Amino acid sequence: MEKFGKSQSVTRKEDLRLLTGHGRYVDDIAPADALHAYFLRSTVAHGKITALDLDDARDMPGVHMICTIDDLEAAGVKIGLGSVTVKNRDGSRGAAPLRPLLAKERVCHVGEAVAMIVADSMEQAKDAAEMIMLDIDDLPVHVDLAIGGEAIHPEAPHNLAFDWGLGDEAAVQAAIKDAAHVVTVDVFDNRVIVNSLEARGCYAEMEDGRLHLAFGGQGVWGIKDDLCKHLGMDAADVHVTTPDVGGGFGMKGMRYPEYFCVAHACRVLGRPVRWMSDRTEAMLSDNAGRDLTTEATLAFDANYRITAYSIDTIANMGAYNSQFAQPIQTDLFSKVMMGTYDVQTAYMRTRGIFTNTTPVDAYRGAGRPEAIFVLERVMDEAARQLGVDPWSLREKNFIAPAKFPYTTVSNVTYDVGDFAKVLASAAREADRDGFAARKAASNAEGKLRGQGLCYYIESILGDPSETTRVDFVDGGAKIFVGTQSNGQGHETVYAQFLADQTGIPADQIEVIQGDSDLIPTGGGTGGSRSVTVQNTATLATVDVILESFSAFLADAEGVDASAVSFDDERFRIAGSNLTPTMLDVADMAREAGRDDLLSQSARITLDNRSFPNGAHVTEVEIDPDTGVVTVDRYTVVDDFGNLINPMLAEGQVHGGVAQGLGQALTEQVVFDADGQLLTASFMDYGMPRADNLPMISFSTECTPSLYNPMGMKGCGEAGTVGALAAISNAVVDALWDVGVRKVEMPFTPHRIWRAIESAKGDSAAA
Numbered sequence: 001m002e003k004f005g006k007s008q009s010v011t012r013k014e015d016l017r018l019l020t021g022h023g024r025y026v027d028d029i030a031p032a033d034a035l036h037a038y039f040l041r042s043t044v045a046h047g048k049i050t051a052l053d054l055d056d057a058r059d060m061p062g063v064h065m066i067c068t069i070d071d072l073e074a075a076g077v078k079i080g081l082g083s084v085t086v087k088n089r090d091g092s093r094g095a096a097p098l099r100p101l102l103a104k105e106r107v108c109h110v111g112e113a114v115a116m117i118v119a120d121s122m123e124q125a126k127d128a129a130e131m132i133m134l135d136i137d138d139l140p141v142h143v144d145l146a147i148g149g150e151a152i153h154p155e156a157p158h159n160l161a162f163d164w165g166l167g168d169e170a171a172v173q174a175a176i177k178d179a180a181h182v183v184t185v186d187v188f189d190n191r192v193i194v195n196s197l198e199a200r201g202c203y204a205e206m207e208d209g210r211l212h213l214a215f216g217g218q219g220v221w222g223i224k225d226d227l228c229k230h231l232g233m234d235a236a237d238v239h240v241t242t243p244d245v246g247g248g249f250g251m252k253g254m255r256y257p258e259y260f261c262v263a264h265a266c267r268v269l270g271r272p273v274r275w276m277s278d279r280t281e282a283m284l285s286d287n288a289g290r291d292l293t294t295e296a297t298l299a300f301d302a303n304y305r306i307t308a309y310s311i312d313t314i315a316n317m318g319a320y321n322s323q324f325a326q327p328i329q330t331d332l333f334s335k336v337m338m339g340t341y342d343v344q345t346a347y348m349r350t351r352g353i354f355t356n357t358t359p360v361d362a363y364r365g366a367g368r369p370e371a372i373f374v375l376e377r378v379m380d381e382a383a384r385q386l387g388v389d390p391w392s393l394r395e396k397n398f399i400a401p402a403k404f405p406y407t408t409v410s411n412v413t414y415d416v417g418d419f420a421k422v423l424a425s426a427a428r429e430a431d432r433d434g435f436a437a438r439k440a441a442s443n444a445e446g447k448l449r450g451q452g453l454c455y456y457i458e459s460i461l462g463d464p465s466e467t468t469r470v471d472f473v474d475g476g477a478k479i480f481v482g483t484q485s486n487g488q489g490h491e492t493v494y495a496q497f498l499a500d501q502t503g504i505p506a507d508q509i510e511v512i513q514g515d516s517d518l519i520p521t522g523g524g525t526g527g528s529r530s531v532t533v534q535n536t537a538t539l540a541t542v543d544v545i546l547e548s549f550s551a552f553l554a555d556a557e558g559v560d561a562s563a564v565s566f567d568d569e570r571f572r573i574a575g576s577n578l579t580p581t582m583l584d585v586a587d588m589a590r591e592a593g594r595d596d597l598l599s600q601s602a603r604i605t606l607d608n609r610s611f612p613n614g615a616h617v618t619e620v621e622i623d624p625d626t627g628v629v630t631v632d633r634y635t636v637v638d639d640f641g642n643l644i645n646p647m648l649a650e651g652q653v654h655g656g657v658a659q660g661l662g663q664a665l666t667e668q669v670v671f672d673a674d675g676q677l678l679t680a681s682f683m684d685y686g687m688p689r690a691d692n693l694p695m696i697s698f699s700t701e702c703t704p705s706l707y708n709p710m711g712m713k714g715c716g717e718a719g720t721v722g723a724l725a726a727i728s729n730a731v732v733d734a735l736w737d738v739g740v741r742k743v744e745m746p747f748t749p750h751r752i753w754r755a756i757e758s759a760k761g762d763s764a765a766a
Helices: 015-019 069-074 122-130 169-178 221-231 257-269 279-285 325-334 368-386 390-397 419-429 432-444 490-502 530-557 582-591 646-665 718-736 749-765
Strands: 035-041 047-053 063-067 113-119 133-138 160-167 181-189 201-207 210-215 238-241 273-276 292-300 306-318 346-354 448-457 465-473 476-481 509-512 564-566 571-573 599-605 613-622 629-639 696-700
Touching (some): 035 122, 035 257, 035 279, 063 122, 160 169, 181 368, 210 221, 210 257, 306 325, 306 368, 325 346, 368 390, 390 448, 419 613, 419 629, 419 696, 432 448, 448 718, 465 582, 476 490, 530 564, 530 582, 613 718, 629 646, 646 696, 646 718, 718 749
Parallel strands (some): 210 238, 476 509
Antiparallel strands (some): 047 133, 063 113, 448 613, 465 599, 564 571, 613 629
């Protein structure tokens, strides 16, 4: 294989392994003699546990352990899962009720784990679970996305988890009062289930007196810290690894009760223990995404410049605070609350509520898709009410290039941007001028066609620090990284980048990840941080290698270090014909006994994050007789700064758009009034299918970031951030001509058909 060219589209090296069935996921590598864990889960959304009789179950064949919260507490396990709370508007902290590893005295949502059964086989564990006598007296159930009802937790009267605010509320209200035009929209962001291809799972085993936990996640260090905390262990006695992972999307970045219970069982029994979720179990226990409603108001002057923005959100936390649930719909949402628009008068209020439903946390984009969806929906509605072109309204209010670096109303400083250039490119790529003809052709066939635009900006999040280590081995190199691939192509992009910088052939570079013994620190994967933070650390490591290798060569050749240079492929020494490659120098160092040169590392911290942005333009066609929405065209023009591998960036955008399209068209979590999940299988939950997806046109306009030396911007979540509003705006545009003024996601055929029929009835009545 030839060396990768810089910014060259290269197919993913890991795909051959993964697509031919040679992936090594957690369920593939669990010890053959491992016991099987099964979790008895509540079938009641809210109730008091009045009886939990385990005697018959413990006598069942093959059973080694049945564990409840009492057993965990008796063993000294710290039973409360941690979470981050936000500061309320009055300065107090958000509510932090106990979220026990197993239900304690009561259950708060269907699917909450009550007991763990460990047996020789999964069938035996399930049989034993059926013998457990569990009685639960019902308590009032609160599932509405509203404040009120009997409190689920005493720490949260009226089920209010927090009441958070940002901005100058008085100034915003004054600006709205004085505005020439005011537009207000209610926007609902429907709950979704993440449904990664591989469900959650783990196994635990003892290795020479140490606990080893392997799990499918997004980083090993956070859970290692938590294992030490919950189980009372020293860090030196805990080893955490992550093998191949079949999708994470934020959901697998969080800690869950099962991991700690399985680890505890392994320690007590002295035997390996494994657990793997099935699909319905995952739907009942994995963190869900989104689920919030917002009233958004834009104020404009007579020239259609935005003078103020106000948003008031109610966000569902589910039954408990998940790990980062409170910050996601507050701090993370606020990072891009004003998007790409030059507005300094804005106020955001968010109230979180507890409901008797599965907890809600990060889902691809984590707060930023929610913020952009609201903003771009109200921008489109404003254009309609003001009678102006939605593209022109956005461009009129863009932050001008001359104003960068630009500090937003939420105190985030964007480094660069040329939004008008990207928008103009999107108009060309989407053939905006040809839309009228396409609309007329659809009308001639009795179909409704609409076009939707969303201009998004993303704030890259996650740990700003990272370490890269490069070890030189016979015939190549190993690069140790602190991020964790969930299918994004890290094995390819990290090898490609190191090859670009060192001249080492990419097929001679092995990427090592997901092992807390081999990699002492790392920030894991989340918030689209991987490519910018990890590669900046790699660049710093290459600098260390070059400095030490140059000094070694200078000493060997008897010249000053300044006489040694490197041209990305070979070292050059003034006055010498010696032109060794990086691997040649490593071999020379090995022969000279300089093993200290064969492992080099560097740790960096980025002072600021990058801000990818771009335009999504979509066209939908609606059959008014059936309500079926077809996404006919989808165009994306992104500013991702400099790209390492454009093909991988395009793949990330395609995947993000697919998830956004799924939420917009088909996905909807439904609980009944008793808190029962009615969409707990793929028979009932509307996952997007191939025929829902259009061809996606992808191109880029590059404005290099100033916040990292490569000028890159993260791209992992951008597709989802832009998709929701683009599709929603297109559907509203298509329905506008038949009198439909409001319709919410998901745009299922029945919902669209009812909206059209209702508009017909309103028209006839008028």
